[in-house]
Amino acid sequence: MYRNFAIVPRIIFGRGSLNQLGDVLKEKRVTDGGYMVFVIDDVFTDKPLEGRLPMEGKDLLLRVNVADEPKTTYIDALVAQIRAYSDVTPDGIIGLGGGSTLDIAKAVSLMLNNPGSSADYQGWDIIQNRAVYHVAVPTIAGTGAEISRTAILTGPDKKLGINSDYTLFDQIMLDPDLLAGVPKEQWFYTGMDCYIHDVESLNGTFINQFSKSYGEKSIDLCREVFLGENDSAQGDKLMMASYFGGMSIAYSQVGACHALSYGLSYVLGTHHGIGCCITFDYLDEIYPAGVKEFRQMMDKHEISLPRNLTKGMDDASLDLMVTTALNLVPLWENCLGSDWKNIMTRERTLELFKRM
Ligand code: NAD
Ligand code: ZN
Incomplete structure (x- = not known):
């Protein structure tokens, strides 16, 4: 269907x-x-x-x-x-x-x-x-x-x-x-939400030509904005990147980074953009090229992310984080395919959260 x-x-x-x-x-x-x-x-x-x-x-x-x-x-x-x-x-x-x-x-x-x-x-x-x-x-x-x-x-x-x-x-x-007037850190985090939408859509198992067409244009625009020279059309480009990124996921899905960031957000109240950035930085095994490029963008804009968010958290809270993330079934199916439960086990999810 x-x-x-x-x-x-x-x-x-x-x-x-x-x-x-x-x-x-x-x-x-x-x-x-x-x-x-x-x-x-x-x-x-x-x-x-x-x-x-x-x-x-x-x-x-x-x-x-x-x-x-x-x-x-x-x-x-x-x-x-x-x-x-x-x-x-x-x-x-x-x-x-x-x-x-x-x-x-x-x-x-x-x-x-x-x-x-x-x-x-x-x-x-x-x-x-x-x-x-x-x-x-x-x-x-x-x-x-x-x-x-x-x-x-x-x-x-x-x-x-x-x-x-x-x-x-x-x-x-x-x-x-x-x-105009958006604080630089917030500009970066919300812009990276778009970049991550593109990476998750383009690397997902649900990908199709519709989503690919929008996702590729969106990620190119993100590269121009976050890795290119600062030009007067930056805002125009980012607005269109956001629109195209949204169109790309409309007919596919996001993936591991969004699923995990929902866990952070539900338990700790971490905001969406920064939560996606924190999470994405630990996903080199799943999105190697995307995470590498994301780090270049962070370096260029001198962004440093908060660490040790889950340090000292009790087991029940960590458990709720894992459950929240793994409940997002379509996101995992898109990311890892129908066998995802055997790949992203509760233990592996917990380990990822503990590193954050
Ligand atoms: P936001 O709306 O939470 O705003 C972030 C900060 O930027 C706020 O402090 C805000 O006051 C400030 N701000 C906004 N515009 C400004 C401007 N021009 N000048 C100065 N400050 C400005 O940030 P966001 O990243 O755009 O949105 C995150 C929210 O979007 C989350 O609630 C998330 O769940 C939601 N979200 C929704 C969708 C969807 O498809 N509906 C997709 C992704 C995220
Ligand atoms: Zn998002």
């Missing part, structure tokens, strides 16, 4: 394209007494970006904090806040920020039209009703969250996305000017 997946129907790309957001929203303002909700990373509080938002009438500015990656409890609280603000469902949700903020915007727009808690929908295709119209405006590049059909959330008993066709944004606006 071939997957028949939806993609984002509308895209604007280019420096300064944010100026067109007002025009894009105009035709979506359909409800009398309606309003838009701008979900924006609170790193931009009182910064020029807030002043550039095309807010009108009853529009709501919802500043969100991403010190912790999105939790289901946070989504539920934001949805309650919007419902308390108005009996009317908003005409649109506009997410401005990185992968965390974009996932919040996706999850909020879904939950405004679906009953219960966002935790009820962690999984595949559980969502019943389509989302409120939602728009992504990324301000950091790499995760591919702008084009993926998932909103990754940490819930009461698992870290798992709300995966559905309805999760996809209706519109994305890729304005490389918005990447």
Whole structure:
């Protein structure tokens, strides 16, 4: 069976394209007494970006904090806040920020039209009703969250996305000017998320020409950005690398690095980009060429990763990490094939975590 997946129907790309957001929203303002909700990373509080938002009438500015990656409890609280603000469902949700903020915007727009808690929908295709119209405006590049059909959330008993066709944004606006101001370390970690998506997709057993075509272009762009000369098109390249990397994994899968990093993240709260970098550095046996090149990128940008994260951890926590990682069956199947359980045993997984 071939997957028949939806993609984002509308895209604007280019420096300064944010100026067109007002025009894009105009035709979506359909409800009398309606309003838009701008979900924006609170790193931009009182910064020029807030002043550039095309807010009108009853529009709501919802500043969100991403010190912790999105939790289901946070989504539920934001949805309650919007419902308390108005009996009317908003005409649109506009997410401005990185992968965390974009996932919040996706999850909020879904939950405004679906009953219960966002935790009820962690999984595949559980969502019943389509989302409120939602728009992504990324301000950091790499995760591919702008084009993926998932909103990754940490819930009461698992870290798992709300995966559905309805999760996809209706519109994305890729304005490389918005990447200015990202701290260097964060730029690197989120960019490496993209590079690792490409390595895991291209080296996986699920690879096919569709994923290869996007993955190869994406990894070339990552090489230009992280190993080439610093040029004025860096932001443009990284935004397109992120988009293509996301398209590549849409029709394949990520692999060992993402599976293990979910273990770190679930037990220690390690953020996605840095968690992938920490993990990838121990995977030379699985991705020898990718890890070698990744280390060249780290050297060039003088990045040093935290070590000894699992030092002194009790057995129960380590065990939970191993279980979390090994529960991600499709990722291991993609990485190691159908015999993966005999290759990535609990013991081998534990040893890897102990080295981190
Ligand atoms: P992020 O959204 O967590 O942001 C990282 C940091 O950068 C934050 O402190 C943020 O405030 C700051 N920041 C963002 N833009 C900035 C700017 N222009 N200037 C200054 N600071 C800025 O980072 P991320 O790496 O983009 O996203 C990670 C999240 O994405 C995780 O929650 C992960 O689970 C999720 N993710 C989702 C998908 C998906 O397909 N949905 C894929 C990969 C990762
Ligand atoms: Zn990732």
